[in-house]
Amino acid sequence: MKQLEEKILADGRVLSEAVLKVDSFLNHQIDPALMKAIGEEFASRFKAAGITKILTIESSGIAPAVMAGLSLGVPVVFARKRKSLTLTDGLYTAPVHSFTKNETNDISVSHDFLGEGDVVMIIDDFLANGQAALGLLDIVEQAGAECAGIGIVIEKGFQPGGKLLRDKGIRVETLANIKSMEPGHVEFYGEVPN
Amino acid sequence: MKQLEEKILADGRVLSEAVLKVDSFLNHQIDPALMKAIGEEFASRFKAAGITKILTIESSGIAPAVMAGLSLGVPVVFARKRKSLTLTDGLYTAPVHSFTKNETNDISVSHDFLGEGDVVMIIDDFLANGQAALGLLDIVEQAGAECAGIGIVIEKGFQPGGKLLRDKGIRVETLANIKSMEPGHVEFYGEVPN
Numbered sequence: 001m002k003q004l005e006e007k008i009l010a011d012g013r014v015l016s017e018a019v020l021k022v023d024s025f026l027n028h029q030i031d032p033a034l035m036k037a038i039g040e041e042f043a044s045r046f047k048a049a050g051i052t053k054i055l056t057i058e059s060s061g062i063a064p065a066v067m068a069g070l071s072l073g074v075p076v077v078f079a080r081k082r083k084s085l086t087l088t089d090g091l092y093t094a095p096v097h098s099f100t101k102n103e104t105n106d107i108s109v110s111h112d113f114l115g116e117g118d119v120v121m122i123i124d125d126f127l128a129n130g131q132a133a134l135g136l137l138d139i140v141e142q143a144g145a146e147c148a149g150i151g152i153v154i155e156k157g158f159q160p161g162g163k164l165l166r167d168k169g170i171r172v173e174t175l176a177n178i179k180s181m182e183p184g185h186v187e188f189y190g191e192v193p194n
Numbered sequence: 195m196k197q198l199e200e201k202i203l204a205d206g207r208v209l210s211e212a213v214l215k216v217d218s219f220l221n222h223q224i225d226p227a228l229m230k231a232i233g234e235e236f237a238s239r240f241k242a243a244g245i246t247k248i249l250t251i252e253s254s255g256i257a258p259a260v261m262a263g264l265s266l267g268v269p270v271v272f273a274r275k276r277k278s279l280t281l282t283d284g285l286y287t288a289p290v291h292s293f294t295k296n297e298t299n300d301i302s303v304s305h306d307f308l309g310e311g312d313v314v315m316i317i318d319d320f321l322a323n324g325q326a327a328l329g330l331l332d333i334v335e336q337a338g339a340e341c342a343g344i345g346i347v348i349e350k351g352f353q354p355g356g357k358l359l360r361d362k363g364i365r366v367e368t369l370a371n372i373k374s375m376e377p378g379h380v381e382f383y384g385e386v387p388n
C-alpha cells in the first residue's frame with residue numbers, strides 16, 4: 001500500500017536493523033485518515049470472505065481494526081493483555097510470548113463475543129515473530145470459529161512470523177512488507193510474498 | 195445522544211448500582227458505526243474550539259477518539275498505562291488512581307506528540323471519579339498546551355468526577371449521562387448538567 005510505505009519512509013524511525021518506530025502515526029500518536037485508508041484496504045482485500053467479526057489486540061491494533069470494521073459493517077473485538085489471568089471463567093485465553101520484552105502474557109477474549117459460525121479477520125499493527133498472531137489464532141480455534149486470514153499493517157518480512165503463518169496455509173495480507181532496514185533506510189518487498 | 199442512550203438501554207448490563215458493563219459495544223467488542231456517530235458528535239460539539247490534537251487513554255478511549263480525530267482532521271494521541279515507570283526520559287507522566295482496582299498506575303505521553311500551541315480535546319469512554327481525566331489534564335498542563343474540554347462517552351453522573359471537573363471550570367461534554375441505575379434499569383439526565 002503505497003500511501004503507507006510513503007508514510008513509513010517519511011515518518012518512521014529505524015533505530016536498528018530490527019526496530020522501527022512508528023509512534024508518530026500508529027503506536028502512540030495515530031493518524032486517523034491513514035487508519036481509514038488502511039481499514040478500507042483490509043476491507044477491500046477481504047470483502048469476498050464473508051467476514052462476520054474482526055479480532056485484534058490492544059492497543060495499537062484497535063484503530064486500524066475499527067476502520068476495517070466500519071468499512072465491512074462488522075463488529076470488532078479486541079483481546080486484552082494481562083500479566084497472568086487468575087479468573088478465566090467465560091474467557092478464551094492464550095499465552096503470547098514477547099521476544100522484545102522477554103516475557104509471556106496471557107491474552108483473553110470473552111466467550112460472549114466470539115463463537116461457532118463466526119468468520120474472523122485478525123488484524124494487528126506489526127508482524128515480526130508471529131507470536132501475537134498465533135495467540136489470536138489459538139483463540140479463534142478455541143471459539144470454534146473460522147479464520148479467513150490475517151491483515152497486518154507492517155510486516156518485518158526479514159523476521160520469521162510471516163513464513164510461519166503462511167506455511168500453515170493461513171492467508172496473510174500485509175500492507176507494507178519490509179525486506180530490510182537500517183537507520184536512514186527502509187526497503188520494501190515489491191509484492192507480498194504470499 | 196439518543197442513539198447511544200438507546201444502545202445502553204438495549205445492550206448495557208447493570209451489575210450493581212455502580213457497575214455498568216458495555217463490553218458488547220465499547221469496552222471489549224466495539225461497534226464501529228456507533229463509534230463513528232460518537233466521534234462525529236464530539237467533533238460537532240468542539241468544532242469551533244480550534245482543536246489541534248485529541249488526547250485519550252488506552253484502550254477503550256481509542257475507538258471514539260480516532261473517529262473524532264477523523265471528523266476534525268487532527269491526530270490522536272493515546273496515553274499509555276504502565277505499572278510504574280522507571281524510564282521517564284522524554285515523557286510527560288501522571289499518576290492515575292483506580293478506585294475499582296484500588297491501585298495507582300502511571301500514564302505517559304511522549305514529549306514528541308504534545309506541546310505548546312496545542313489545543314487539546316480529551317476523550318475518554320467513562321467518567322466516574324474523574325481520576326483518569328485529571329491525569330490527562332495534568333499531562334496537557336505539563337506540555338504547556340491548552341485543554342479545550344473533555345468529551346466523555348458515558349458519565350456516571352451520580353459519581354463525583356463530573357462535578358469535580360466542571361467546578362474547575364473545565365468544559366465537559368457527555369454523550370450519555372446516567373442519573374441512576376440498578377439491574378434492569380438505567381435513568382439518564384435529560385440535559386447535561388453543565
